[in-house]
Amino acid sequence: MKTCVSTTYASPHSFSEAINSIDSFDLVETFIEKLKSIINEFDKYDYIDILFSNDLIDFKINNIKSLSDKIEDLSNGEEQAYFYYLGEIENTLGQCQSYIDTSSCEEKILNQTYISFPYYHPFTINEKWVSLANIEHVTSSICALNLNSKYIKTNIKDTTDFVKKATDIYGDLIFHPLLPDTISDLKFGNYTQYIDCFCHALNTLNQAYNIISNDADKNLDDLILISTVSANLGPRTLPCTRQAKNKVEYKFGDDEINCEYHLKLNFNDLGKKLPNKYYNRIYFGLKFNFKKRKKDIYVAHIGKHL
Incomplete structure (x- = not known):
């Protein structure tokens, strides 16, 4: 079994603009397909991981509604639609679902020394995480590989x-x-x-x-x-x-x-x-x-x- 060299954490910060723009079930499905493509991209490598915070669905960033709230609004009281899309997201995340929340992900990333594995990276498709503005972000699996190659030189x-x-x-x-x-x-x-x-x-x-x-x-x-x-x-x-x-x-x-x-x-x-x-x-x-x-x-x- 290969060593896990890096763990890239994804949270609501990673998708803030995408979540904020959701105003139809079509965009919910587009978001789910985006999650699948990200996971599939990282799955090509058995020595780097991507994990999603366990509050991806419920965490609110400032005035942006949570993903759960967005889906609830679109469901308009139809519980079947609401639970269907929440289930689809959970099924998509599967084993990539982390056991820690966004604040714990931030803490791991901020406190690392890059001396031992795994390295921790924040993932984003748009804006940087608010609390991690000075840290390099990962936008793809290739980006994670490049950062790992950079940090090998530490110590x-x-x-x-x-x-x-x-x-x-x-x-x-x-x-x-x-x-x-x-x-x-x-x-x-x-x-x-x-x-x-x-x-x-x-x-x-x-x-x-x-x-x-x-x-x-x-x-x-x-x-x-x-x-x-x-x-x-x-x-x-x-x-x-x-x-x-x-x-x-x-x-x-x-x-x-x-x-x-x-x-x-x-x-x-x-x-x-x-x-x-x-x-x-x-x-x-x-x-x-x-x-x-x-x-x-x-x-x-x-x-x-x-």
Whole structure:
């Protein structure tokens, strides 16, 4: 079972404008469909959660009526309609229903240190939570992944600790056990000067996992796609190519994986380009997994150019 890296909390603050605008059962159904789409989006990842406060239906924000009050007004005394829509919302939330209320969610988010898992994030589709205006909000599962990638840098002890956290945060990647050694064997400086670059590259590979092809003959197309993902995530596009000469093979358990593909990391965390002989790379392999019916991404080496 994978470690839960982050819990994103949703509350009435997350949907204040949407709730306030509800003036028909059609908009109630639209709201329910929105909840379903959010849950389905997070369900793609088994190492991040989204949970809804247990007062999502009843909590009032200032002069905005609660969701329950809105549905009651629309029901106009028809209990069957009222309880039907409340039931639909409860069924939609299912296991994503939290056992804590909005104020407890706020407390968890405000008091965290980002040192241990899970990280806590506030979710929104419009305005920020009133009491959390200075905290970064999550608007999608991708946003949660990006924040997790950002917070991994808090209180890293050494390369082993970095890889241990990375294994959890970039949960769709398969990491080679000797990665701490490759990170320790840099040609220039030490890993603390390249953490942002390493995280950007790993976040790129992790998010590319769900969108690369399942065709072994399209690996080169996938490299272009991976580079495009890096550009979308920023701060810069990472060239992604195959090895020009020597193959790079690594043992992952009983499997020998060709890990010649690599992301080029030619800058340090200050944005300064490195001399050619000091370039860093992340070498990885792509191999179709017949059980998953997807390609796995194997991360073999993080560090100096091989």
